[in-house]
Amino acid sequence: MIELKNIEKRFGDNLVLKDVSVVTREGSVTALVGPSGGGKSTLLRCINLLEIPTSGTVRIGDEELTFHPGGHVAARDIQRLRRQTGMVFQNFQLFPHRTAIENVMEGLVTVLKWPAGRAHARALALLEKVGMAAKADAWPATLSGGQQQRVAIARALAPSPSVLLCDEPTSALDPELAQEVVDVLGQLASEGTTMVMATHDLRLASKVADEVVFLEAGAIVEKGPAARVFSNPVHQRTSRFIATLRQEQAAKSE
Numbered sequence: 092m093i094e095l096k097n098i099e100k101r102f103g104d105n106l107v108l109k110d111v112s113v114v115t116r117e118g119s120v121t122a123l124v125g126p127s128g129g130g131k132s133t134l135l136r137c138i139n140l141l142e143i144p145t146s147g148t149v150r151i152g153d154e155e156l157t158f159h160p161g162g163h164v165a166a167r168d169i170q171r172l173r174r175q176t177g178m179v180f181q182n183f184q185l186f187p188h189r190t191a192i193e194n195v196m197e198g199l200v201t202v203l204k205w206p207a208g209r210a211h212a213r214a215l216a217l218l219e220k221v222g223m224a225a226k227a228d229a230w231p232a233t234l235s236g237g238q239q240q241r242v243a244i245a246r247a248l249a250p251s252p253s254v255l256l257c258d259e260p261t262s263a264l265d266p267e268l269a270q271e272v273v274d275v276l277g278q279l280a281s282e283g284t285t286m287v288m289a290t291h292d293l294r295l296a297s298k299v300a301d302e303v304v305f306l307e308a309g310a311i312v313e314k315g316p317a318a319r320v321f322s323n324p325v326h327q328r329t330s331r332f333i334a335t336l337r338q339e340q341a342a343k344s345e
Contacts, residue, residue, distance in 0.1 A: 092117050093138065093254055093287065098147035100133055100309075107133050108144075109310045115254070115302070118283040122290055122300035122317065126332065130309040131289035132258050138287060139176040139256055140169045151175040152253050177247030181259040183239040185231040191242045192218060192227040195249050203250060217245035221275050237268030241275055248279075255279065257288035261295055273298060293336040297321055305329050 093115040100108035108130050115121040123131040136142040138149060140156075143164065148157045154172045156164060185194050195214035199205040205213070218224045221241040231239055240260060247255055260276065261269035273295045280286065280299045290296050296303065300317040305326075313320060313329045324330045 092150070092152065093121075093285070094148070094150040095134070095138070096148040096150075098134065098137055098149070099145045100130075100137060100142060101145045107309045108137070109308075111147075111306075111309075111311055113304055113311075113314070115285065115287055117285055119301040120280045120284075120286040120288070120299050121302045121304060122288055122296040123304050123306060124290065124296060124332070124336075125306040125312070127291075129306045131306055133309075134306065135256055135258050135287060135289045138254070139173050139178060141178075143169075174250070175253040177250065177252035177255045179240070179243050179247050179255065179257040179260050182263055183231070183236070183243045185239055185242060185246075187231050190228050190230060191223060191234070194231070194242055195246045198246065199249050213249060214245070217248055218242070220248075220278075221245045222271075235268055236264045237271035240264065240272045244272070244275055244279075248284075254285045254287060257286060257290070259289055259291065261290070261292045269295075291336065291339075293321075293333070293340050305332065307332075 095111060095113045098108050098111040111134060123134060125131055133142055137144050144158045145160055146158050148155060151172060152175060154175055156168055156172055158164065186197065189197060192214045195217055196210040199210040199213060200207060215224060215227060218227050221244055223238060223241050223245065226234060226238060261272050264272065269292065277298050297317065303317045303320040304314040305312045313324060313326045320329065321333060324333060
C-alpha cells in the first residue's frame with residue numbers, strides 16, 4: 092500500500108503541492124491527471140523522494156518517513172524507501188552505451204550486486220514479458236520510442252519494486268507507438284502490479300487505472316474510482332478537463 096498524508100511541497104516561496112493525501116491499495120493502479128503544472132509529476136516524484144516533501148508523510152508498505160519544514164532526513168532512510176519503487180520516465184533515459192539487456196541488468200549488477208548470470212536471466216525474462224526479448228542485444232538508438240519505453244519498463248521492474256511509478260510514459264510517443272506501452276502497462280495491471288502514474292493519456296488512464304486523482308494548482312479537485320470519474324465526474328472542472336483530453340485524443344488519432 093502507498094499512503095501520502097498531508098503532502099506539501101515548496102520551491103522557495105512557490106507552493107506546488109497543497110495538503111495532498113492519497114492512498115493506493117496494493118495491486119491497484121492510481122492515475123494522477125490534470126493540466127500541465129498542476130503538480131502531477133511533482134507528487135509522483137515525492138513518492139520515491141526524487142523530490143523531498145516540505146512536510147507530510149510518505150508510506151510504502153512497511154516503510155514510512157515524515158517530513159517537516161527545515162528538517163533533515165538521513166540519506167540511508169531515503170534510499171530505504173526509494174528502493175521500494177521503480178521509475179519509468181517520460182523520455183526513457185536508457186544508457187545509450189548499453190544494449191537493451193545490459194540496461195535492464197545494470198541496477199541488478201551495480202546496485203544489488205547480483206552475479207552477472209543471475210542478472211542476465213532476470214533481465215531476459217522481463218524483456219520477454221514486455222515483448223522485447225528479440226531485441227535484447229539491440230542498442231537504444233536502433234529502437235523505436237515505444238520499444239525504448241518497453242525496455243525502460245523492464246528495467247524499472249528488475250529489482251521487484253513494491254510499486255511502479257510512471258511519469259507521462261506515453262507522452263513522447265505517437266499514438267501507434269504509445270499503444271504498445273499502453274498494452275504492456277495494461278498487462279502489468281492485470282497481473283496485480285501496484286502502479287501510480289502521472290498521465291495526460293486518457294486511453295492509458297481509462298484502460299489501466301482503478302482510481303483517478305485530478306490535480307490542479309497543486310491541490311486535489313476530485314478523486315475516486317476511474318469508471319465514475321471518467322463517466323460522471325462530480326466537479327465541473329473535472330468534466331471540462333476530461334472533455335479536453337478526449338478532443339486532443341481524437342485529434343491525434345486522425
